[in-house]
Amino acid sequence: MPEQxxxxxxxxxxxxxxxxxxxRAVGMELDRDPSAxxxxxxxxxxxxxxxxxxxxxxxxxxxRVDGFTYDMSSCxxxxxxxxxxxxxxxxxxxxCPGPIMSGVAVAALGDDKQRDAYYRxxxxxxxxxxxxxxxxxxxxxxxxxxxxRLEPDGDGFRLTGAKRYVGNxxxxxxxxxxxxxxxxxxxxxxxxxxxxxxGFHAEFLPTIGMRGLRISAITLxxxxxERSQVLGFDTLKPSRRGLVGAIQxxxxxxxxxxxxxxxxxxxxxxxxxxRRPGLSGVDAxxxxxxxxxxxxxxxxxxxxARAVDAGKIRTDRIAGAKTRAAELAEHCTLLxxxxxxxxxxxxxxxxDKLYRDARAFEFMEGTGHIQRLAxxxxxxxxxxxxxxx
Amino acid sequence: MTAVVESVDTAAFxxxxxxxxxxxxxxxxxxxxxxxxxASASRVDGAPAPGGWAELSFARRENxxxxxxxxxxxxELVLLQRRTLAxxxxxxxxxxxxxxxxxxxxxxxxxxxxxxxxxxxxxxEADDLRRLDPRARRAWLIHxxxxxCGRTMVKLFGxxxxxxDRPGRLVHLMELVGNTxxxxxxxxx
Numbered sequence: 001m002p003e004q005x006x007x008x009x010x011x012x013x014x015x016x017x018x019x020x021x022x023x024r025a026v027g028m029e030l031d032r033d034p035s036a037x038x039x040x041x042x043x044x045x046x047x048x049x050x051x052x053x054x055x056x057x058x059x060x061x062x063x064r065v066d067g068f069t070y071d072m073s074s075c076x077x078x079x080x081x082x083x084x085x086x087x088x089x090x091x092x093x094x095x096c097p098g099p100i101m102s103g104v105a106v107a108a109l110g111d112d113k114q115r116d117a118y119y120r121x122x123x124x125x126x127x128x129x130x131x132x133x134x135x136x137x138x139x140x141x142x143x144x145x146x147x148x149r150l151e152p153d154g155d156g157f158r159l160t161g162a163k164r165y166v167g168n169x170x171x172x173x174x175x176x177x178x179x180x181x182x183x184x185x186x187x188x189x190x191x192x193x194x195x196x197x198x199g200f201h202a203e204f205l206p207t208i209g210m211r212g213l214r215i216s217a218i219t220l221x222x223x224x225x226e227r228s229q230v231l232g233f234d235t236l237k238p239s240r241r242g243l244v245g246a247i248q249x250x251x252x253x254x255x256x257x258x259x260x261x262x263x264x265x266x267x268x269x270x271x272x273x274x275r276r277p278g279l280s281g282v283d284a285x286x287x288x289x290x291x292x293x294x295x296x297x298x299x300x301x302x303x304x305a306r307a308v309d310a311g312k313i314r315t316d317r318i319a320g321a322k323t324r325a326a327e328l329a330e331h332c333t334l335l336x337x338x339x340x341x342x343x344x345x346x347x348x349x350x351x352d353k354l355y356r357d358a359r360a361f362e363f364m365e366g367t368g369h370i371q372r373l374a375x376x377x378x379x380x381x382x383x384x385x386x387x388x389x
Numbered sequence: 390m391t392a393v394v395e396s397v398d399t400a401a402f403x404x405x406x407x408x409x410x411x412x413x414x415x416x417x418x419x420x421x422x423x424x425x426x427x428a429s430a431s432r433v434d435g436a437p438a439p440g441g442w443a444e445l446s447f448a449r450r451e452n453x454x455x456x457x458x459x460x461x462x463x464x465e466l467v468l469l470q471r472r473t474l475a476x477x478x479x480x481x482x483x484x485x486x487x488x489x490x491x492x493x494x495x496x497x498x499x500x501x502x503x504x505x506x507x508x509x510x511x512x513x514e515a516d517d518l519r520r521l522d523p524r525a526r527r528a529w530l531i532h533x534x535x536x537x538c539g540r541t542m543v544k545l546f547g548x549x550x551x552x553x554d555r556p557g558r559l560v561h562l563m564e565l566v567g568n569t570x571x572x573x574x575x576x577x578x
Contacts, residue, residue: 032441135548142490165548206553208440208561215551330540337564342572343423345439345565346447352439356561363548369500 002299003306009080011066016081019044020088024267024350027089030212031353034204037095037212041127045085049096050127052078053103058123073107075252075308079259079301086263091357093260094167095212098122101132101167102176104252109190109231109245118192121174131175131202133163133193133218134246142370143188143246148179148220150189150230157181157230159191159199159223165363169195169216170202176231177220178246188242190231199223209356254318254365255305261325261361262298265332268354269294272336275348283339290332297324316378319371326361326368333358395484395546396554397477399444402562403429405469406445413454413462420450421570422459438565445562447569456525463528463571464519470535470563471515474542477556478508481545504541511538525573532567539563 005013023045029036040046048063052072056062063070072078085093099106099122106118122128139145148161159179169175174194181189193200199221207215227233232241269291272279279287304321307314333355337344345352362368378384407429410418418426418433426433427447435448453459482505485496495501511534518531539560543550550557 138488139490145490165551207551208553208557209551334536337568338572341423342574343421343425343569344572345568346425346427349439356440359551359557359561362544363551367547368544369504372500 002295003302005080007066008068009077011068012070012077013080013084015063015065016045016048016084017087019048020085023085023088023092027092027212028349028353030089030091030095031209031356034095034211034214037092038127040092041097045088045092046096046127048081048085049093049100050098051123052081053099053107054119054123058119060123060125075255076302076305079255079305081259082256083259083263083266083298086260087266088263089212089267090260090264091210091212091353093212094210095214097127097129099130101249101253102130105132105176105190105245105249106192106231108248108252109236109241111232111235114192114228114231128174129168129172131166131169131172131216131218132249133166133169133175133177134250135163135165137162137164137217143178143243143250144185146178146180146188148177150179150181150191150225153224156227157191157225159193159220159225161220163218163220165205166202166216166218167213169214169218170204171214172202177218178242181242185243186238188246189233190242190245191225192229192231193220193223193225197223208359209353210360213360248313250365251313251315251318252308254322255301255308257361257365258297258301258304258322258325261322261329261358262294262301264354264358264361265290265294265297265325265329268332268336268351268358271350271354272339275340279339286335287339290328290335293328294332297321297328301325314378314383315374316381316384319366319374320378320384322361322365323368323371323375329358329361395480395549395556397556397559399442399554399558399562400429402473402559403444405473406566407432409462409465409469412465414458417454418450419458419462419570420452420454422453422574423569424450424453425569426450427566427569438562440561442558442562459570460523460525460528463525464523466566466570467515467519467528467531467535470532470539470567471512471519473559473563474508474535474539475512477539477559478505478512478542480556481505481508481542485545501545504545508538508542508545511535511541525571529567529571529573532571536564536567 026040051059056071136146150157176190177193178190181187200223201219202216205215301321304317413419418428420426430446433446433448435446437443438445488495515531543557543560549555
């Protein structure tokens with residue numbers, strides 16, 4: 001039996017669900033004009049995203065519902081929040097200003113001073129977009145192989161290289177860049193970089209869907225980096241810094257991304273149900289089967305997120321949940337286009353948009369091929385599949 | 390080593406689509422069973438394809454083309470889809486040959502080789518199906534197989550497959566055209 005939401009989680013879910021109402025119209029607008037997000041910064045959904053993963057003491061109005069206060073330090077609460085917002089529109093959710101992934105990296109690696117400065121900057125009344133730059137043009141998101149260089153320069157460093165497929169980078173104020181200070185896995189660092197720094201250049205990459213995310217390419221040409229910008233430089237050993245931060249951030253964030261795919265699938269199947277209430281026979285059965293698969297993926301993702309909250313980082317299961325959700329999103333979009341009939345992609349603008357948006361999940365936070373390698377390792381270790389009594 | 394040019398020419402695809410129209414209905418455009426036409430923007434005065442791709446244009450027409458014309462068009466469409474996917478597969482293989490991970494060529498990875506083989510198997514199966522008597526429902530079957538094949542193949546391009554001017558766009562446009570012209574409707578769905 002699926003685990004019931006606790007009163008605290010149920011209150012959060014109900015609040016966010018209400019905030020997500022009306023996001024689809026905004027999403028359609030962003031699909032045509034991704035820069036339109038600035039017109040929608042007053043929405044409650046945007047306020048939720050702006051405060052995500054910021055400690056309440058930094059916020060003028062922390063998220064409080066029914067006597068509970070939320071800061072999204074819980075992976076499960078973060079996941080449910082993102083799933084419900086994505087049920088409204090995943091692209092709008094990803095278009096919002098706020099810490100998103102960079103905040104998770106700063107929380108994992110930053111020292112007290114760095115975290116304080118970061119939170120003060122993103123928690124102000126002004127909308128601040130941030131970025132998380134890991135993926136590189138030649139190496140994808142393989143953290144151990146990244147080539148962006150952090151080279152000594154007097155009492156600081158210079159940063160040179162290129163990043164690709166970075167959400168919101170071309171409109172962000174600042175963000176986290178992963179780079180290499182020395183050979184080997186211990187030579188990786190995470191640095192906070194201002195988009196206004198000399199030598200920083202970012203441009204949008206037009207995409208097939210999920211256009212609110214504003215995927216960007218970054219060029220770093222001899223960007224000056226002070227020691228104080230290197231996350232954890234004075235407080236953590238090299239073995240606990242950059243690479244660990246990248247991995248921790250990705251593991252902590254993958255259930256959240258999986259929640260994005262789950263939210264989109266829920267929206268899609270509900271849309272088919274609304275448009276075709278009289279489905280019967282084989283078609284009705286196929287829709288019901290997709291709904292069953294969705295509920296299974298969703299409950300699995302909640303279990304993964306609960307495990308993260310309990311300090312049990314299960315890389316193989318996190319990867320499995322993400323892979324299944326991405327595949328399900330693809331399956332649901334193809335099924336919906338089939339069930340809604342000939343020319344449905346021309347006649348149904350919401351279907352067309354979700355159909356294109358869903359393609360993003362395969363590529364976000366590690367491709368299916370990369371995730372399968374983690375699942376494979378879990379099979380070897382005997383940790384991926386649960387024992388059946 | 391010469392870098393692989395991954396950008397795709399949507400205008401050339403639109404011209405190929407026009408050629409399909411010409412073969413099935415010389416000098417005209419084929420109208421789908423639900424009364425839609427999709428062709429190059431120079432051929433059809435209509436709205437840009439959903440997603441904002443202006444090279445392709447779609448519009449409503451009053452009367453669907455005769456079933457025989459639509460069947461001839463369906464045959465041309467699956468051939469275009471098959472040919473386009475084969476060209477993209479070549480591009481994918483060339484690209485994978487030039488990328489390395491952990492010191493090894495990506496094309497030497499078993500998982501990657503398996504995906505390349507899966508695409509080729511689907512294309513081969515589509516060829517066999519195309520050799521059977523042309524039927525509307527058969528064209529839909531081939532199209533759906535090729536959609537699955539295109540989805541597998543675009544993953545070989547990694548995140549680049551989601552960028553707008555790359556192979557993922559052609560894969561999407563072929564799905565859009567197939568959904569419009571080849572979907573058999575409620576009777577056979």
